Amino acid sequence: MTQLDMTPGAQIPRTDVGPQTAATQALSSAAYRDGSFRELAAKLGATLKDGRFALFEPSVGEAFSRAVIDRTLPAKRLPLVPSHGTDARMVVEHCLAAQELRNARDRQLSLVTLVCGLLFLPGTLVWLAAFQVRAVAKKKLAPLKEKKVLSAKERRLSAEQSFFSTLALLVAFGIAALFAIRPPIGGPWSLYVRLMMVAPVVGWFIAKRICLRSTIDLRSRWGGLLDGGVVAATVPKAVPRDDLDRKAADLRASLERLTAEQETNIHHYAGKKGLLGTGMRWVTVEMNEDLRPAAGHADFRTFHRWDLAKKIAERLGGVAASELPGGTMPHVSVQHWVVQDLPEGADEIGRPGTPEMDGYRMRDFGIQQIANRQTIGTDTDANVAAQLVLHNGQVVATVIVKITILGSNLRVSAYGHALGPLNGLFTAKPKPKEVKIPKTGKFWEEKTVILPLVDDDEVVRQAIRAPFMKIPGLLVWLGGALVLPEPFCLRQAWTDPTWARRAMSDSVLYTAQPLFNAVQATTIEFLADHDVDVERFTNRSNISRSENQGVRPFKADVYDAG
Template identity: 55%
Template sequence: MTPGAQIPRTDTGPQTAITQGLSSTAYRDGEIQGFVGAVTDATAKKGRFALFRPNLGEAFSKALVSRALGGARKPLVPAFGVDTRQVVEHCLAAEELRNTRDRQLSTVSIATGVLFLPGTLVWLGAFQLRAWLKRDNPKNAAVYGGIVLAAAAALAVLLALRPPATGFIGVYLRVTMLAPVIGWYLARRIVERSAKDLRSRWQALVEGSAVAATVAKAVPRDDLDKKAADLRDKLGRLDAEQETNIHHYAGPKGILGAGRRWGEWRLADTLHPAEGHVDFRAFHPWDLIRRISSHLKGLGVSHVANSGMPNVAIKQWVVFDIGEGADEISRPGNADMDGDRMRDFAVQSVADKQTFSGGPRHYLATQFITHDGKLVLTFTVTVTLLANVLNITVSGYALGPVKGVFFDKPKDKEKSVAKTVKFWEERTVKLPLIDNDEVVRQAVRAPFYRMPGLLTWLGGGLGLPEPFGLRHIWAGRAWENRSMVDNAQNASVPVLAAVHAATLEFLEEHDLDADRFFKNRTSIIKSEAQSPRPYDVDTFNAG
């Protein structure tokens, strides 16, 4: 039995830019510290030996694959505006490209390194000392590092010309320091070819080109290929998990994955029968929620050409409260759940329950993904009945674009040096894409590519913040872009209008007095929706 054709995932849609920017990180080079400093929401795990340190792409891919596909992992926060599976698949594809490179490097390392171990250890010791000098004394690292390598080279020449033994041992000592140099030359060619391939993918993703993330090891070769079937199932679960209707409110952080609450509008009044009626027709909150939902679905249609709101998504959410500093989220594991989703009848039950005593709450969410996925706008509607008072709350949440580092393009390596004649002036010199330190780093890591845990112990890695979601932890402020602010405020008015229209229509159908108070309150709230700036509602600061 042979696997079917693999169709590269080149999804397009409103989330393309963010997805490709995050995916490009899997193919990047460079140090972890620069990335950690730019995003501020990740940590660099220190290793035991600088020579085994991973670069950014290696560390990011391993950390994300482990977090997203690990066996006993915690739930992920939904990443609105991002195709999480596609990003993880790019990390798997990048790992496979590096594994192919490492298999070639391992062959070279064994043939020219392990078989000539004494000389290899001398060279590795020199490069390890050079790496320590770069880390602890970067100003003089070039001078001291050059002295260390010159000493190792002098020893190689001395052994080649005057070995301290004769016969087979003498021949062995002649080449024991030279064979690793030949290995370095072969390894450099492999590393350069791999670096150019990875950088081309990084460049294409950031520029918006469709780059396929083909994950061959997720395609079972036959019915007994359990490892591939398990990986395929885990990737499928990522898609299902992103469609969960269980969410978490983390205090001032807002709804995890949707951002902070920036606006709130309330419509509340005591229920009175309409004129000519002794009583009104009884109803449940869920009945009104369904009516509001049907009106919100009409936001994509308009009597004026090209004025419908695109990409409107209406969702029924159940939201749990957690602390602002919580380091994990959880979802119920009872009969009300169908995988990562709460069943429809259970969602309706939560919507109809009295929430004054606590517990999860129902939110009717209307979501817009705009600016090519960079801005996620969410408006939630909650309906509560308390002491014969109907309270309808509309809240606005905004999740801004991810940090700019995810859109950085690969750059040529350069440094500034003093001019020969006009020594007081500087000129820029282009450096090789791969230097000696990088060749040695990859060559010593290569034989351990099947032992990622040991590599992390030796060289360190990247720590991801919790609760982890592929989007909200990297998001910046939404209000630093004028058009994003305009989108948020402009979208609030039609959402409020739809909620109010549905409410008035519903009240009249159930023989309730809508004219007495609600219609006047509607006009007031519409004027409030035209506020000149967003508020920090979750910090209870309306100033």
């Protein structure tokens, strides 16, 4: 893994994030995307906050970047769920880079809007009213675009909205022509009346060139990320110019805080949502028997849960090795996690503020204390986690090992969790905008017409939003925003089910079995070393392995118990 970072000094973008490249770059590409932010609701099922004017609505990239930046970088924000299999900092840096590119474009558009729009405000308002009608019509027709067959009522609605959209522009053109040919007033003001309807059109032509150049740049970065190219996320604002540059220092500190939080070992279980950040539980493998001394021993040697947990963690760390050519498993990351229980509907997570914490991580002795005490009846437990990042980060497979001792009964449970691939919206590459229309003279045949990359409505939308780039709160109020789900995990918020893809499903199923076997084998060896009769445990392990020959994923956290 190559990660270039020279701190302090010139910022050199990181070019590789190891086995999680695909997921990281797919999420990063969303910052550069165009299209209406209504797609986020239609394709992701995301929650959107509606604005007051359809003309001010953000694009997909604008809404995504603003939502992620506002959620991850403020000094006073809610804790984040770690994004396994993803470099969250790189995604946020791409959001900052995309925002800076749009700000550079908006500075140029603001000048055009000021000269050609604000100075000729009466005419500008007429044109804006026409495009607002078109924006409202487009918003109403957006749900119909996903349908292949429309009902009679839907066809009538489509025709009505198209008519009103065209009529609004014709009215604006008529007023412009009337005022240009015969202004309603005479004298020196007649020249202003003539220009007030024409100047916004001139500004539109200038703005279109700016918008087109920006869109081509953003789409090239979007496509470059998905093609696996090296697209640098340069964030000059995070590099302090001197010791007094507090704004850059604060931004840099926020990014470092984000990186540190992703390495936390405090995790949260939220009912049917599963272990936050790792997905829902899909299988449970148990080995549960009473502890009895082995033959020839009056009693077995006592041990703590932490002793067995350490032994299991050591074995899982070496399970990837194979004596057979090509048999080596993908890298298995093994850690000791503290898991806290949350209600399924909780909208916030928390982490302890005790002396056992070192930043966002609990020190080993703190985890050991939790592991060695009785946790039945509490909301906190210590587990061993073995995690594999598969399919370039598109799948994260996790096995959680929980050890429970009640009286003389030992239960070793292994739970499989799976985090599926990102939604297809994030892996869709930029395509030319096109539409199919009937051929002239052969109406029963269709032809494909390539549409302009930036249409008239998009130019007006970008130009009217540009002057407010320094007031993001007002833009949200005017045009709306993306509402992120809480507790927020950058990776888990946009996933599709793992089990809808054959190769990914097999990867999760197959990689889990060696981990389950290693847990049970290590437990038996550990008990034998402590003079425990392992016959029953061995039988239980053999039965478990037999059952797992045909294991199928199921909703392990759904109990039909009333």
